[in-house]
Amino acid sequence: MFDTIQFGPLGDAIDGVMPQTEADPIGIYASALSLFSAAINGHVRGDRGRPVSVWTVLAGPSGLGCKGTAYSNARALMGPAFAGFFASRLVSGISSGPSLVSNLYGIELASLGGEDGPDGRALIVEEEWGEVLKRAKRCPTFDQKLRTAWDGSEIANRTKGKNGTGEVQKVEAPLLGFHAHITPAEWHALISPTAALGGSYNRILPVTVEQSKMIPYGQNSAIRADKRIAEAYRWAKEKPRVVALAKEAYRPFDEIRSFMAGKMASTPPHHAVYFERTAEQVLRVATVLAASEMKTKISKQALLAAWSFVQYSINSVEKLLTSEVPGSKPKVKALPDMIRELLRRHGGEATSTLLLRSLQARTNAAGLRETVDQLDDVEYYKGKSAGVGAKPTMYRLIDSKESTPRQVAEQRPVLKLVEPSVKRKTRPAPAPSRTEMPTVRSASTAQSAAAPVNPFAALL
Numbered sequence: 294m295f296d297t298i299q300f301g302p303l304g305d306a307i308d309g310v311m312p313q314t315e316a317d318p319i320g321i322y323a324s325a326l327s328l329f330s331a332a333i334n335g336h337v338r339g340d341r342g343r344p345v346s347v348w349t350v351l352a353g354p355s356g357l358g359c360k361g362t363a364y365s366n367a368r369a370l371m372g373p374a375f376a377g378f379f380a381s382r383l384v385s386g387i388s389s390g391p392s393l394v395s396n397l398y399g400i401e402l403a404s405l406g407g408e409d410g411p412d413g414r415a416l417i418v419e420e421e422w423g424e425v426l427k428r429a430k431r432c433p434t435f436d437q438k439l440r441t442a443w444d445g446s447e448i449a450n451r452t453k454g455k456n457g458t459g460e461v462q463k464v465e466a467p468l469l470g471f472h473a474h475i476t477p478a479e480w481h482a483l484i485s486p487t488a489a490l491g492g493s494y495n496r497i498l499p500v501t502v503e504q505s506k507m508i509p510y511g512q513n514s515a516i517r518a519d520k521r522i523a524e525a526y527r528w529a530k531e532k533p534r535v536v537a538l539a540k541e542a543y544r545p546f547d548e549i550r551s552f553m554a555g556k557m558a559s560t561p562p563h564h565a566v567y568f569e570r571t572a573e574q575v576l577r578v579a580t581v582l583a584a585s586e587m588k589t590k591i592s593k594q595a596l597l598a599a600w601s602f603v604q605y606s607i608n609s610v611e612k613l614l615t616s617e618v619p620g621s622k623p624k625v626k627a628l629p630d631m632i633r634e635l636l637r638r639h640g641g642e643a644t645s646t647l648l649l650r651s652l653q654a655r656t657n658a659a660g661l662r663e664t665v666d667q668l669d670d671v672e673y674y675k676g677k678s679a680g681v682g683a684k685p686t687m688y689r690l691i692d693s694k695e696s697t698p699r700q701v702a703e704q705r706p707v708l709k710l711v712e713p714s715v716k717r718k719t720r721p722a723p724a725p726s727r728t729e730m731p732t733v734r735s736a737s738t739a740q741s742a743a744a745p746v747n748p749f750a751a752l753l
Contacts, residue, residue, distance in 0.1 A: 295319055298605060300598035301585045302521035303329065306370050310516045311505070319605060320363030320502035321370075323349040324472060326602075328367055329522065330581045331416040331470025332378050333529040337584050340537035343573070344445040345580045348471035350422065352480055352613060353502040360474040360502060361420060372518020374526050382415045388425045390434030393442065394450035397469065398462040414468045422473035426483040436485075436493045442467040443496040471497065480613050486563065495569045498578075498606040499613065521585075528587040536580045539590040549575060549600055567610045574606075575599050628655055628664050632671060636690040644676070645686040661688075 295318040299308055307321045314321070330347040337345050351360040368379070381403075384396050401413035419425050429435045438448045442464075449463040475483075484494065538546060553571045560568070576591075578599035583591045626634070635651050636643055645658060656664065665671045665688065676687040 294605060295322070297601045298322060298598060300582050300595055302519065302525060303582065303585050304598075306519035306522060307366075309519075310366060310370070313508075313514050313516055314362060314366050315504050315506055315508055315513075316359040316363040316366055317353070317502035317505050319500055319602075320351050320353070320358075320360060321366045322602070323351060323498065323500045323502075324364045324367035325370060325522075326578060326581055327470055327472035328371055328375070328416070329526070329585065330577070331382075331414065331468075332371075332375055332526060333581070333584055334470060335412070335414055335468040336529045337534045337536060337580065339576060339580055340535055342445075343577075344443070344468060345536070345577050345584070346443070346468070346470040347574075347577050347581055348443065348497045350473045350475060350497050350499040351502050352475050352477055352499050352609065354476055357504050358474075358476070358502050359504045363502060364418075364420065364472070364474070366516055369516040370519050370522060371526075372523055374518070374523035378414070379416075383418055384415060385418055385420075386425065387417060388428035388435065389432035390438040390448075391432075391450045391452075393435065393438050394448050394462050394464060395452075397442070397448070397464045397467055398450075401464060412468075413464060413466065414470075416470035416472070419473040422475045423479035423483055425473075426475075426479070430485070436488045436491060440491070440493055440496060442469040443471075475499075477501075477613055477616065489563070489566050492566070492569065495567050495571075498574060498603065499609050500606050501609040501612055525585045525587050529584055534584065534589055536583050536589050536591060538576075538579075538596065539592055541593045542579075542591055542596040545593055545596055545600075546572075546575070549596075564611065564614055567614075568607055571603060571607070575603050578602055628652075629668055629671075631655065632661070632664065632668075632688070633690060636671065636688060641690045643688055645673070645688065648688055658686075662686075 295308075298304070298319060299322065303322065303325050307318055307325065310321075311318055326347045327349045330345055334344055334346045339345060351358065351363060353360055371379075382400055384400075387393050387396060397413060397415055400415050401411055404412040441448050445466055445468070447463065447465050448467060449461060451461050452459045480499075488494065550572050553568065557565045557568060575596070576599075579591045579596045582595045582599060583589070586595070631652060632648065635648055639647065645661065648661060649656070649658060652661070662673065665673055670691050671688060672691055673686055673688045675684045678684045
């Protein structure tokens, strides 16, 4: 998979160090994209003025995922050229909106006296993101401010002061990078569906990682910095750069957008929310790859490599959302699935009262009808009342191989079976006693008995 993803100096550098590390190459690549993009953010922008930072998350089991190894390998590849950036602009442990604003504001304020003027570049690295997510649930503004920072829009906060006075901290154009690590079990337990629906996690590219191999103890060597990455960093800082798609990449980009529009339409909404910004994510990754080549035009090859990486992230998200994690709580079934299961349990048909009693607080009578209206294999109708009361609403599971009651009525033959015109009154013979044997009739007696009427002849 890495062969289709890797591109440019970043891909070549990671491919070159793979014999020396047990980490997942895609994990190192994702880490390097976050680090390099955060460092050039602000110096390099897209043609629409948007930030270029790529936010990534490594998702893998502790130990076996080698997440920390992947990150340290990426740091080593950056080398001394990035030492000043990491020393002054790397932060962690931020779990509230005010804390986020305060940290970014402080970094920008400290750079006012520098030779290059105000510089708000910052990078959040959370190697224990699960702990941060637990604390972040207490702050109602954290997710919103994090989303706004990814967009590069203004974030602000008013600090508390004496006698009701406080300082307004404002970051007009945040230049924030983000990289984090999490286990699949923590993802299931801590990623909030509400925050996902708000768009917090479609700004992040999660990738599943695992140990690539096992190197005998004592045989792994240190990873050295890559000169081409350092040279690209110096190129990005020389002057402001605007990176845009080359004409050859226009059509492939439109095809990517068209593909994702179709995928979004066919994907359940609670999954589709993670992919809503795929087009911009592809552009950001492609911009960083072009900058690593010291180019201001995104080639078709760079765009397709970026698309391959984002596709891997999409597959990773689907895997995280659908796979079962040992020890995790079972997922709550969707309402349509619960309705079908309850109807099967009751033989394919049940009253509204019985269903609502089983569904408890999941829905009410109106919600039940609205849900069933959207299902092709369930219908409802008015049943027969056993007494004087109102007729119950019946819900029925429609088998794809059997007809609905309405279809059955339409398929009934118009002609009815005509009863024979000659009707004979018959009297049941008394049952013989245990000691009395049945009487055996002779042939003459049998002939004298009336012959049964042929039903086919009577029908004709």
